[in-house]
Amino acid sequence: MKKRQLWVVLAVMVMVIGFAFGAVAEEGVTDTEIHIGQWGPQTGPAAAWGSVARGTAVYFKMINAAGGIHGRKIVYHMFDDGYNPAKTMAGVKELQEGVGIFAWASGVGTAPGMAVRKYLMERKVPWVGAASGSHYWITPPEKYQFATYPLYFNEAMALVAYAVNNLGSKKIAMAYQNDGYGKNGLEGAENMLKRHGLELVAKVPVEVKDKDMKSHVMKMKQAGADTVLLWVSPTHGLTIMGTAKAMQFAPQWMSTSTLSDFPFMYKISKGLWQGVITGSFAELPDSKNPLMKKYKKAYEKYAAKEERWGVFFYAGFGFIEPMVEALHRSGRDLTRERFVKEMEGIRNFKGIMGTINFKPFDPKDPSSRLGTNEVFLVKCLADGKYEVLTSWLTVK
Amino acid sequence: MLDFLQIVVNGIAVGSSYALMGLAMVIIYKTSEVPNFAQGEMALISTYFAYMLIEYHGLPYYVAFPAALIFSAVLGCILEFAVLRRAKEPNILGMIVITIGMEMVLLGLVSWKFGADPKTMAFPILPYDSIALGKIYISTLEVLTLVVVLFLTGALFLFFRFSKLGLAMKATQQNSTAARLMGIRTHRILMVTWGISSFVGCTAGLLIAPVAMQPFMMWDPLLKGFAAAVMGGMTSLPGAVIGAYLLGIIENLFGGYVSIEFKSVVAFLIIVMVLCVKPSGLFARHYVKKV
Numbered sequence: 036m037k038k039r040q041l042w043v044v045l046a047v048m049v050m051v052i053g054f055a056f057g058a059v060a061e062e063g064v065t066d067t068e069i070h071i072g073q074w075g076p077q078t079g080p081a082a083a084w085g086s087v088a089r090g091t092a093v094y095f096k097m098i099n100a101a102g103g104i105h106g107r108k109i110v111y112h113m114f115d116d117g118y119n120p121a122k123t124m125a126g127v128k129e130l131q132e133g134v135g136i137f138a139w140a141s142g143v144g145t146a147p148g149m150a151v152r153k154y155l156m157e158r159k160v161p162w163v164g165a166a167s168g169s170h171y172w173i174t175p176p177e178k179y180q181f182a183t184y185p186l187y188f189n190e191a192m193a194l195v196a197y198a199v200n201n202l203g204s205k206k207i208a209m210a211y212q213n214d215g216y217g218k219n220g221l222e223g224a225e226n227m228l229k230r231h232g233l234e235l236v237a238k239v240p241v242e243v244k245d246k247d248m249k250s251h252v253m254k255m256k257q258a259g260a261d262t263v264l265l266w267v268s269p270t271h272g273l274t275i276m277g278t279a280k281a282m283q284f285a286p287q288w289m290s291t292s293t294l295s296d297f298p299f300m301y302k303i304s305k306g307l308w309q310g311v312i313t314g315s316f317a318e319l320p321d322s323k324n325p326l327m328k329k330y331k332k333a334y335e336k337y338a339a340k341e342e343r344w345g346v347f348f349y350a351g352f353g354f355i356e357p358m359v360e361a362l363h364r365s366g367r368d369l370t371r372e373r374f375v376k377e378m379e380g381i382r383n384f385k386g387i388m389g390t391i392n393f394k395p396f397d398p399k400d401p402s403s404r405l406g407t408n409e410v411f412l413v414k415c416l417a418d419g420k421y422e423v424l425t426s427w428l429t430v431k
Numbered sequence: 432m433l434d435f436l437q438i439v440v441n442g443i444a445v446g447s448s449y450a451l452m453g454l455a456m457v458i459i460y461k462t463s464e465v466p467n468f469a470q471g472e473m474a475l476i477s478t479y480f481a482y483m484l485i486e487y488h489g490l491p492y493y494v495a496f497p498a499a500l501i502f503s504a505v506l507g508c509i510l511e512f513a514v515l516r517r518a519k520e521p522n523i524l525g526m527i528v529i530t531i532g533m534e535m536v537l538l539g540l541v542s543w544k545f546g547a548d549p550k551t552m553a554f555p556i557l558p559y560d561s562i563a564l565g566k567i568y569i570s571t572l573e574v575l576t577l578v579v580v581l582f583l584t585g586a587l588f589l590f591f592r593f594s595k596l597g598l599a600m601k602a603t604q605q606n607s608t609a610a611r612l613m614g615i616r617t618h619r620i621l622m623v624t625w626g627i628s629s630f631v632g633c634t635a636g637l638l639i640a641p642v643a644m645q646p647f648m649m650w651d652p653l654l655k656g657f658a659a660a661v662m663g664g665m666t667s668l669p670g671a672v673i674g675a676y677l678l679g680i681i682e683n684l685f686g687g688y689v690s691i692e693f694k695s696v697v698a699f700l701i702i703v704m705v706l707c708v709k710p711s712g713l714f715a716r717h718y719v720k721k722v
Contacts, residue, residue, distance in 0.1 A: 079647070082547030213692060240692050246651035247679075249441035250686025250694060257434060270549050270643045277642055280559040281570035282437075303551040303643070307559060341546075 061370045062160075063137025069104065069362065069369065071095070072112045072136040074126055075143050075166075079117035083269050084143045084293070087166045088113050089342060090334075090351020091140055097333035098359065105367045112136065118143070120150035127151045131160065138163065138374065141354045145169040145215040156180065161371055163361075163378070164354030168292070168316075169215050173401035179371070181378050183354050183391060183406040187216065187291060190314040190410050191223030191264065193430040194289050197312070197412055198262045199231050201424075202287060206236040208260035210251055210275055212267045213240035220266035220291060227430070236260050241267050241275075248274045249282075256284040265290040269300065276307050292316045292410060296345045301419030309417055312424065314410040317353045318387045319421050320344055326387050349387065356386035357393070357406060381406075389427055437567050438687040439680055444573035446679025450580045451635035452649075452656025453663070453671035454587065458628040460665045461591070462604045463621055465526040466657065471649030472537035473510070473629045477503035478552075478636030479541050482644065485553050492553055500633050507629025511622045542646045554641035576638045583631060584672045591668065600624055604666075658698055662705050664715025673714060 063070040075088025095109045103109065112130050116123040123142075130136050131154075138161040142148055145167045155162050156177045165172050165180075168187040172180055198204040209224055211217030221238060228234055237258035239251045252275060255263055263279075263286045265272045272294050279285070288311045294300060295313040298320070318324050330352050334344055342348060361377040362369070375396075384391040389409025397403045412424040452470060459467045481499035484490045490498075514533060518525055558572040591597035602610040603620045611617050635656075639648055655678060656671075663674025678698050686694035705713060 076547075078542045078547045082645070083549060085547070242692065242695065244651065245695055246648075247445045247682070249445060250438070250683055250691050253434070253438060253441065253687055254691065270645060273549070273643050277559045278570075281561040281573075282568045283561065283563070299548075303549050305551060305557065305559070 061137065062135045064107070064369050067107055068110045069107050070110045070112060070134060070136050071138055071140050072127070072130045073140045073142055074114055074116040074123050074147060076118040077115040079119065081118035081144060081268065083299070084166065084347055086342070086345060086348040087141055087143050087351040087354070089338070090348040091355060093333050093337045094352040094355070096337045104362045116147055118147060120146045123147035124150045124154070127154065131158065136160065137371070138358065140164060140358060141166045141351065143167065145171065148172070149215065152180070159371060161374055163358040166350065166354055167216065169219050171215060173404045175398060176396070176401050176404040178396045179375060181357065181393060181404055181406060183357060183388065185316050185389060185408045185410050186405070187219035187266070188223035189408045189430055190291060191220040191266070192227040193410055193412065193428060194264060194312070194314060195224050195227040196430055197425070198287070198289060199233070202262065204262035204287065206258065206260050207233070207262045207264060208237035208239070208255040208258055209235050209264040210239045210241055210255065210267055212271070213242055217241070217266045220264070224264055241271050243268070246274070248278050251275060252278045252282055252284060256282060260286050262287045262289060265294065269294055273304050273307070276304065280307060287312070289313065295413065296347060297415040297421055298419035299343070299345055301415060308415050308419070311415045312412055315346070315413045316388055316410055317346060317350055319413070320346065324387060330387070353386055353388045356388070357381050357384055357391050360384060433566055434687070438683050440567050440569050442680030442683035443577070443676055444569055445683065446676035447573060447576040447580045448635055448639055448652045449655040449659045449678055450672045450675035451583070451631060451638070452652045453660040453675045454583060454668060455628045455632035455635065456657055456660050457665060457668055457671045458587070458631065459624055462600045462624045463526070464523060464604065465530065466665070467530045467628065468527065469510070469530045469533035469537060470628065470632050471653030472534045472541070473503065473506060474632035474636035475646065475649045476537050476541055477506060477629070477633040478640050478644070479545055481637060482545070482550065482552050482640070492555060496637060499637065500630055503629045503633035504626040507625035508622045511625035516618065538646055547646050549643055549645040552640040552644050558641040572638065572641060579634055579638065580672060583634065584668060588668050596623065655698060658702050662702050662712060664712025667712065667715040670712055670714030
């Protein structure tokens with residue numbers, strides 16, 4: 036009996052001491068390390084966007100090589116979720132509860148991100164720069180989530196405004212992925228058209244698993260569209276444009292920043308991508324911006340040799356520049372609360388994306404958690420070169 | 432009317448790739464009664480083999496494509512010999528599970544070796560060019576696919592009907608013990624079947640790759656091809672082909688006139704209906720084994 040009591044006392048002591056230490060050190064932060072997590076599809080239908088995570092890895096390597104942040108090295112935990120929300124959830128849980136992650140960086144995809152949002156927010160784990168322009172990240176805004184990707188909604192508005200005002204488009208059709216990603220774009224496009232007293236002449240949903248796009252193209256051709264907006268995956272975009280070409284349907288094509296990796300799209304489309312207009316959320320690959328030059332050096336030094344210096348690769352830097360900035364500003368006493376406070380203090384921050392501003396948390400103000408809405412429009416030229424059509428703009 | 436005709440032509444065009452995969456599945460099913468779910472990935476790895484020869488070793492396509500076809504046939508034989516034949520006390524369910532396992536291994540291999548980014552394969556004709564029949568368009572690649580399907584169906588039909596090897600394959604399916612007693616080396620027959628089937632699948636892969644090439648490109652054609660084969664009757668080669676074209680046309684008509692969102696689902700609905708009315712499929716002779 037006495038022995039049993041002794042065990043109970045011991046157990047209680049261990050728990051008390053454990054909690055006491057827990058209160059001192061923040062989860063995921065030690066004297067020498069900060070643990071940061073990220074998911075990114077290296078396989079599966081969205082693998083083309085997997086370079087975001089590989090870019091982030093190089094960004095952290097660059098920071099660590101320069102001495103880390105206030106004497107702490109960043110330990111980066113990345114896993115492949117294959118763009119499968121169930122896998123994202125499993126992987127995030129495993130790392131969060133197994134390793135202990137201080138904060139999550141970026142993470143590709145609307146559906147994968149939505150799968151873990153509630154979990155992370157309930158545990159008060161900061162998450163910066165989801166690699167998707169969905170408005171779900173800020174509706175409702177959450178104290179611990181910071182969005183840095185301009186909204187698809189606004190990007191679609193900018194594209195439609197350009198089509199109507201500058202190209203004189205009258206009949207705009209849209210093919211959109213039948214999920215949060217596509218529908219966000221659809222809403223934006225419809226919104227802007229309404230202001231001009233117009234409507235989409237055809238709106239065609241694309242299922243992720245569908246391969247044959249003939250019916251889709253037929254619908255838009257029948258509607259006599261002069262401009263088509265594509266809010267789909269790269270392969271679907273390709274199939275739609277190829278099918279249209281074969282059916283001798285040649286509208287002005289427009290698409291989202293997610294398909295703005297022109298050298299890549301030009302190559303796999305065998306030149307079909309020429310003339311497509313898209314939004315862009317970051318500097319272009321050949322930019323003379325000093326930060327871009329610095330990042331490119333890091334790329335040359337740390338990236339795998341088959342890695343390409345494409346927009347999604349360096350977006351892996353861009354999405355989380357404010358995160359790194361806030362880590363620096365937090366100083367040596369790094370806690371999640373301090374980090375969030377420093378994130379909120381970021382104003383007129385200019386990295387390689389649009390100007391970023393956050394505000395103190397206001398549950399009624401989504402813009403308190405949306406860093407930027409700036410995009411500019413570009414057009415694909417021969418060999419996947421870029422022509423800049425506008426300067427940075429925000430459409431409201 | 433023009434739209435209707437264009438939609439039908441579209442259906443036929445897309446049916447061709449289903450037909451090739453359907454044919455490949457039927458060939459194996461005809462001899463072993465196993466639906467081979469690794470079919471798509473066997474074609475995938477052979478197609479990537481062609482890609483590797485062209486992109487990494489600089490070979491022209493007229494060398495790479497035949498090489499890939501030979502590779503696929505050998506691969507089929509090896510898989511049968513090294514994996515399926517090793518199964519202890521094989522029953523159909525076990526075999527199906529093995530093919531699903533092989534599917535995963537092959538898919539993993541391709542993703543690991545080549546990455547999952549979409550790629551493009553050099554091809555003698557541009558996949559986006561088209562031929563106009565009046566105001567109806569069909570791409571040259573689709574015409575080529577159609578020709579390949581018709582040629583292969585004809586060749587395979589004649590092969591199974593008239594050649595000794597073809598007859599031996601049929602005999603193996605209907606009663607393998609009796610076939611063996613008649614001096615047919617049933618193991619070898621099975622191996623050859625896998626080789627032929629893999630070859631047919633590879634032609635499908637090579638014809639799909641010019642538009643968008645990525646590790647998941649065979650899923651849709653495989654599923655639809657399998658569905659078409661079930662609809663046409665799993666043991667009938669012309670049945671699978673006709674089933675595939677029917678499926679393509681119905682799918683496109685549904686997409687064109689009813690709902691694009693449920694276009695892919697309708698295919699499977701029809702199959703359920705067909706199976707309720709005619710369980711052995713539309714074109715297969717109902718073959719009952721005596722116990």
